[in-house]
Amino acid sequence: MVAQTVTPQPAAPPLDSRLNRGLIVVIRVGLALLWIQNASWKTPPDFGRGDPPGGLFKFTSYAVEFPVLGPYAWLTEHVVLPNFSFFGWTTLLVEASLGAFLLIGLATRLWALVGIGQTLAITLSVLNAPHEWPWSYLLMLLMHAAVFATAAGRVAGIDGVLRPRWRRSRTKPARLLVRAS
Amino acid sequence: MSAYSSLDRTAATLGVVAMTGAAFVFLRGTFEFVQIRGAGVAVSLLLGALAVTAGRLARPVLALIAGVGFLVAAVIQVARWADGGNELGGDGSTVAWWLGLGVGLITVGITDRLWPVPSARLDNVHEEGNR
Numbered sequence: 001m002v003a004q005t006v007t008p009q010p011a012a013p014p015l016d017s018r019l020n021r022g023l024i025v026v027i028r029v030g031l032a033l034l035w036i037q038n039a040s041w042k043t044p045p046d047f048g049r050g051d052p053p054g055g056l057f058k059f060t061s062y063a064v065e066f067p068v069l070g071p072y073a074w075l076t077e078h079v080v081l082p083n084f085s086f087f088g089w090t091t092l093l094v095e096a097s098l099g100a101f102l103l104i105g106l107a108t109r110l111w112a113l114v115g116i117g118q119t120l121a122i123t124l125s126v127l128n129a130p131h132e133w134p135w136s137y138l139l140m141l142l143m144h145a146a147v148f149a150t151a152a153g154r155v156a157g158i159d160g161v162l163r164p165r166w167r168r169s170r171t172k173p174a175r176l177l178v179r180a181s
Numbered sequence: 182m183s184a185y186s187s188l189d190r191t192a193a194t195l196g197v198v199a200m201t202g203a204a205f206v207f208l209r210g211t212f213e214f215v216q217i218r219g220a221g222v223a224v225s226l227l228l229g230a231l232a233v234t235a236g237r238l239a240r241p242v243l244a245l246i247a248g249v250g251f252l253v254a255a256v257i258q259v260a261r262w263a264d265g266g267n268e269l270g271g272d273g274s275t276v277a278w279w280l281g282l283g284v285g286l287i288t289v290g291i292t293d294r295l296w297p298v299p300s301a302r303l304d305n306v307h308e309e310g311n312r
Contacts, residue, residue: 032281033214039273040216044263092259092273099274100281104195106288158285161187165296174296 021155028102028152031115031143036099039092047088056088057081059126066128076125094118102147105157110180112148116141153181192244192289193236199229199251199282215278219270224254224279232286245290251283 015021041055048055060080067073080087098118101111123137146152153159159181166174166181203225205217217225228250235243258269259276269275 036274036277036281037214039277042273044259092276096273096277096280099277100284103278103281104285106285158191158288161191162288162292162296165292165298168298169296171295 015150015155024150024152025156027143028105028108028147028155028157031147032099032102034099034140035095035102035115039096039099042088042092042095044088044092045085047084047091049084049088056091057084059129060084060087062129063125066126066130068124068127072124105153105155105159107177107180108153108157108159109148109151112144112152115144115147119144151181186239188241188289188292189236189239191236192241192247192286193233195244195282195285195289196229196232196234196236196247199225199232202278203229215274216270216272217275217278219268221254221258221269221271221275224250224269228254228282232282235286235290241290241293243290244286248283248286248288248290251279251286255279255283 015024043055046057048057048059050057053061060076063073063076064081094114095118098111098115101107102115119137119140123141126132127134127137151159154163163178163181166177169175202215203217203222205213205215206222228247231243231247231250235241235247254269255276258267258271258279259273261267261269262272262276
């Protein structure tokens, strides 16, 4: 009997399939629409601060009312809520930008990381509040991780169009964009 | 396929996305991902058409103008929304939507100036870049 050596064939990269590329685009754009739609209720200038409180202010105050992590609850109570106009505008800017950049697929991996950070902030605010479904936030984290891992902006995104030029360029912004995409 | 033509196609695609997004005017409730109403419909259609024209005519400067237009519209939207005026009829979702289109079109419009591609390398560079 002659022993045969079987050389394993290298697996095809997952994004070689048109179906898989299409699904990556759906995930990225779907995630963008999540942030875009949820920018609609971060309403300036009070962001829900009032009597009774509502909107972003109410959900942020859940971090104190139903604490998830002690230090985060303290930070929210003593830093965030007393300066809520600043944090309200910051939240609107970050979430609108998340929707914007994920939609067009520009600097996608960087914005996936920002999305993970923002999801963690939301999770630490509302996870223990009544009627919350913890998997919502875990799924958001996993979706952003998938967008990061697949560099989803390189498929039907601006990253995919411009990355060749960024890679050839010696300028610092181009090198940063290569890393961010 | 040259990298330059892919830029034109990107501008046209963003224009089509902008014009298609105007259809959100017909949606209400759960699937109204973006609030496009009133004057916002005209903004989306006009600037979207300009972006499509930029792509079809291979005129990056038109993409740049359309992109700046979307950014200005986003700034007006957020400022007037905060004031309680809201002539453009949108909300934060409109700001995010136009911000994306604006940044995308501006990026397309300035790419040839920032990162020009030597003409002899045009055909190769698109294939190399995503490795």
